[in-house]
Amino acid sequence: MTVKMIAVDMDGTFLNSQQEYDREKFSSLYQQMKQQNVRFVVASGNQYYQLKSFFPEIETELSFVAENGAYVVSEGQEVFTGEIDPEVVQEVLTILANFEQGHIILCGKNSAYVAEDEPTSFIEHVSKYYHRLKKVPSLFEVKEDTLFKFALSFPVEQVAEVLEQLNDALGDKVIPVSSGHGDVDLIIPGVHKAHGLMKLQELWGIQNHEIAAFGDSGNDLEMLKHAGFSYVMSNGQPNVKVAAKEIILSNDENGVLVKIEELLGQ
Incomplete structure (x- = not known):
């Protein structure tokens, strides 16, 4: 088992239809990730300030590929900022x-x-x-x-x-x-979620085949193609399902956390 980075989209993927997630289960899995030196990355089209609000206790430990890769922040430090002319x-x-x-x-x-x-x-x-x-x-x-x-x-x-x-x-x-x-x-052309993950990979020395990525929409395609382990939610868009290696349980069935638990246990 060689996963060293887990990258999750938020809406329609990590979050359920109520914009929530099983915080207790995630907290337990997050402790396991830390023990196994697996990086947890939030990769979303949403704004950094909104994304970090979902993880109030650990926001300064996490890495965020926000705004579809245009703004990358790791452990509170800016890693990359794109700009449109x-x-x-x-x-x-x-x-x-x-x-x-x-x-x-x-x-x-x-x-x-x-x-x-x-x-x-x-x-x-x-x-x-x-x-x-x-x-x-x-x-x-x-x-x-x-x-x-x-x-x-x-x-x-x-x-x-x-x-x-x-x-x-x-x-x-x-x-x-x-x-x-x-x-x-x-x-921005070429600035997408996969580009954001690459910036973090450079920091940490992580290879593409060591990444597990989760998504559901068109803005996840590059990231899913980039990652060695790619998962799309059963509620995902049809064109995205084709791009991932495996279709998993929906966002309302804890699909991401169930799969992370499996990955960490291997």
Whole structure:
């Protein structure tokens, strides 16, 4: 058994439908991971400040590949920060103005930003995922931050079509990936979850075949292909199931923790 790093996506994977996890079971498994020198990495499209709130007792011991790899923090120390060229940010915002059904969050190192004319219901919903969220008169005016991701929200039934249109419209300026539930992230080319894991591997001297990765959505694909042991949840997207080596129990059946227990016991 050669797993030295366990990397988990959060929404739809590690977290159940109530945005929770079995804290007691995880705590016991985490102690085993520490004893076996296995690194536990949270790899999510979500904001670092939100992700660490799930692990209040151990956040300074963990590593986070946040914002789909654009912001990597290990044991409280910044390891990597991506940046979208400010001119590209302006170009992308101009293109997005044509997508009337969509809502936009502009994600930066210090905060995420949302236009103040967005519906209150949307702002309340996304504040669960962005613990640092600022309302601004216009996203075009956000200049004082390192910006590394756009998070878009569309009606679920439009996502496939929107992804296609965005791919055509954006070229290779930013890459659209689906992150589940009608959400689409625009990420820096080449900066994805697998890239974030590589940054941590360099720190720790861990090989690809020593990684176990868990995911459910399009933004997990690179990470699942990168890892020697790759697991997709039974509730995962069909195209993601094809990419993983094994389909496991759903996020509402403790799928990740059941598999981690098995991996640690081998």
